[in-house]
Amino acid sequence: MANNLSGGFKAYLYRDILIAQRDRGDLSKPLMFFLLVAVMVPLAIAPEANKLSAIAPGLIWILALLATLLSIERLFSEDYADGSLEQLLISPNLLMMPILGKITAHWLVIGLPLTLLSPVIAIWFSLPISAMVPMMLSLALGTAVLSLIGAVGAALTLPRQGGVLLALLVMPLYMPVLIFGSATIQAAVDGLNWLAPLAMLAALLAVAIVLCPLAISAGLRIAKNG
């Protein structure tokens, strides 16, 4: 039975990564959005190093949040349309593991690339080198929380593709991530202790991993029931 549980996780993880890799065009949209806005801001505001580095912590996090939100709405809608969601729902095992598999896949194709791209933006915004590691750590943890919470919204807005409703639903829940995420970078820039806000992000992730799959399974069942 334990084998079955982890099997559901791995099977969905591999499948969704494979599908994402086939649809590279869709995959790159949120990342392009992240990069393009970041490139435009210095041109539109002022190319002075001290101004840019003052807004950078908040801006990087707003962009990461919006990029995740852009991509999360498709998490379940395609499965719903082609009938594979039904197959997921009739699996005899708990839904938690397949759901976590799908979300992990989403993080690997969105959150992780965002994290890896962020140093480019940090340099572009003249953030100090000492802030790089805290920034990447906060993005790695924080985007995982964003994927988990976003998936709850995506499940609840089925069978439609979330859109504005999804944004309204998850925005309030995204706020703590935004606050502690940008606080981590800000603290590192100011030379303060950045471990405290980062620990809050880690705590948020721990809570989200436990609670979000429950809400998502319930949401998916309601969606079929509607």
Add this chain to the structure above:
Amino acid sequence: MTTHTVLKVESLAFERNDAVLFQPVDFELKAGEALQILGVNGSGKTTLFQLLTAILPSSSGQISYREQPLSDCRYEYLSNVLFIGHQSGVKAALTVEENLRWMSPNNTSCEKISAALEVVGLSEYAQIHCANLSAGQKRRVALARLITSQAKLWLLDEPLTSLDKQGVELVERCMNQHLAQGGAILFSSHQDLAQVTTRNYKLEPLMEVA
């Protein structure tokens, strides 16, 4: 072995938005038996399948699997069910082979996958993305699961949609083999099967006189 009752449905009803969908359903399905669900469009055939797979909760009535109520043996029941729905669950971005591997039990061998593709006539298409297949070919991908699955009870919602003549014969052969091995089949179709002995159950729409 005496034939035992696999699935028993007693006065099953479903209500959506205060409207009752069909007259209470009663039937019994024994091992080695095929039951065809008939009913006009909109009579609730697909809903019935969703009730039987526990995707939807029933409003009243009881479903039992091997004399046990479904709620007591959910894991055992769902492990023994193969459900192919109206939307077949075939992923457009994956190849034919990946789709079948994905939808088959974990321990299915590569030989069995290619044998199944051979039977449904898709061997040459194994590496083609399903987005490029015709509706009938996609249906064949889903139906290849009939060969890889080890489930005893098949629930097939409109398995013959968009299949050609040979495709229908293929499904009939698979069904006969499954029945001979003591399996049970519940399916819906508007077409009569020539090769398979089936019983019929007609879903009666509930006409409310205002």
